Amino acid sequence: MPIIKTINLSRTYSKKDIEVNALNSASIEIHEGEFVSIVGKSGSGKSTLMNLIGGLDTPTQGEIFFNGEKLNGMTRKQLALHRRFSVGMIFQSFNLIPTRNALENIKLPLILAGIPRNIQNKKAIELIEMVGLSGRHKHYPGELSGGESQRVAIARALANSPKVLLADEPTGNLDSVTSEEIIGHLSGLNRGKGLTVLMVTHDLETAEKVSDKIIQLADGKIVNILTK
Numbered sequence: 001m002p003i004i005k006t007i008n009l010s011r012t013y014s015k016k017d018i019e020v021n022a023l024n025s026a027s028i029e030i031h032e033g034e035f036v037s038i039v040g041k042s043g044s045g046k047s048t049l050m051n052l053i054g055g056l057d058t059p060t061q062g063e064i065f066f067n068g069e070k071l072n073g074m075t076r077k078q079l080a081l082h083r084r085f086s087v088g089m090i091f092q093s094f095n096l097i098p099t100r101n102a103l104e105n106i107k108l109p110l111i112l113a114g115i116p117r118n119i120q121n122k123k124a125i126e127l128i129e130m131v132g133l134s135g136r137h138k139h140y141p142g143e144l145s146g147g148e149s150q151r152v153a154i155a156r157a158l159a160n161s162p163k164v165l166l167a168d169e170p171t172g173n174l175d176s177v178t179s180e181e182i183i184g185h186l187s188g189l190n191r192g193k194g195l196t197v198l199m200v201t202h203d204l205e206t207a208e209k210v211s212d213k214i215i216q217l218a219d220g221k222i223v224n225i226l227t228k
């Protein structure tokens, strides 16, 4: 059974009298342990697809299954649980909380999940060390480099041990050397720990290096799926 399956998934945005078919009948399957990249031009629907899978948005048509459970039709509460426990998300702009230090940012999902305090601390320290930032516990986001910020965001996304990591252009704000380092981290988590990764990227060359599957989007439609 695929961990993620979409069937004719569509998302239309209506603004006044303008309709945008951001995603148009997309059917995909992602299996546990796969590294899958989504590529396509700006506006092709990549973030729309990620946000639907992440439970941040709901489709106008079609179905999404996560681990066999249908996401569309879930109550708001069920969707909130999906976002908190089933998936971890990272973004181009890191989205760290500026008034919380690195360790506190990583701890936040554990606090929201109601994990006991002593376990929160232990887990957050484990996570910050996993991403190689043991000397940065007390640094605030403004005191971290872009690459370090994204590593904190990865650690935070993995705090509640999600089944899938969703990464929407995780290297979009990073230079090429730092980008490689972040992709290396994601690839390491995939190969070493079997983490399923779904990543949006503009960089086809990098996608080809690390992915088991590449999904190409154009104008909201899947135009090609390359499998290794």
Ligand SMILES: Nc1ncnc2c1ncn2[C@@H]1O[C@H](COP(=O)(O)OP(=O)(O)OP(=O)(O)O)[C@@H](O)[C@H]1O
Binding pocket: 013, 014, 015, 020, 021, 022, 040, 041, 042, 043, 044, 045, 046, 047, 048, 049
């Ligand atoms: N909330 C929204 N309301 C109206 N239209 C939207 C909304 N979000 C996205 N769109 C439209 O849907 C289309 C797809 O947007 P999406 O963000 O999925 O593209 P993308 O492939 O992620 O692009 P980029 O590479 O620039 O991030 C775009 O044409 C966009 O204008």
Ligand SMILES: [Mg+2]
Binding pocket: 046, 047, 048, 168
């Ligand atoms: Mg996008």
